[in-house]
Amino acid sequence: MLKVPAVSMQDNSGFLDEMIKEEWVAKRVSHPQLLAGVGETFSRSCFYVVLTYCPGISMRQWRDDNGAPDLMVLRDWATQVAGALTALHRQGILHQDIRPENVLVGDNNTLTLIDYGAASISGHNFLMASEQLFIPGDLLFAAPEYFVGLWPDERAEQFSLAVLLYYLLSGEYPYDAGVAKKTSYSALLKLRYISLNQRNVSVPAWLDATIKRACHPQATKRYESLSEFVYDLHHPNPAYGRTLPLMERHPVRVWQGISGILAITVIVLLVLLFDAP
Secondary structure (H helix, E strand, O other): OEEOOOHHHOOOHHHHHHHHHHHHHHHHOOOOOEOOEOOOOOOOOOOOEEEOOOOOEEHHHHHHHHOOOOHHHHHHHHHHHHHHHHHHHOOOEEOOOOOHHHEEEOHHHOEEEOOOOOOEEOOEOOOOEOOEOOOOOOOOOOOOHHHHOOOOOHHHHHHHHHHHHHHHHHOOOOOOOOHHHOOOHHHHOOOOOOOOHHHOOOOOHHHHHHHHHHOOOOHHHOOOOHHHHHHHHHOOOHHHOOOOOHHHHOHHHHHHHHHHHHHHHHHHHHHHHHHOO
16 A cells, blocks of 8 residues: 655655654554554655555444444454554554544454554654644544643553543543643543443443543553553453442433422422312
């Protein structure tokens, strides 16, 4: 597969650097779930990059066509993406653009993580300019660290993966668009996770709690590693065994019930009032 820059971008050195970086990462890191590069046996007479052709549809298109995946598929996909990210992290690379468009679904639900244009290599290219903080990728999937000026690490990718899983299950985001609106660390503390049960997504409470921890606004409160996150997706963590309060599971029904009780109380009081001598 050949990628060439658009005519309007041919003089944009930053964009060309990103293209070269994508090919470099594809050649440097090998993993079944990563888009691979191609060994060169030819000379180039113009600017382009070469990557392996990967058939499949985007994960977003898959969800549009099929709806939410079942939990078995979700766990398998989480394991595949985590494996690909771990291979990158071992080489000092952060992908930084984990979103449904950048994950291809192939035969037998085999995934391929693509698009390394936003990747950072040992922190390089994190800053576009000395005076401007660069927030890579899709803002709805980016970790809060990027928005408040904290240096990201592998736990930022854990956040993005957790948001991806949440999106696959619900079609929504755990903080809606709230993360992108925060510009200070104190503001992060005000973010409140929206339970999957509140989205009317029927999942075990422990699975919801697992995703909640992995996308916690504070990186220090997430899992220490992607492998721990994936393990808890497959094995109920006793710490998350409690059942969520009814108000958190079905807030609309609770308020409907309260309103019904109040209405009945008012009717009874009115009957007693008019029947009184």
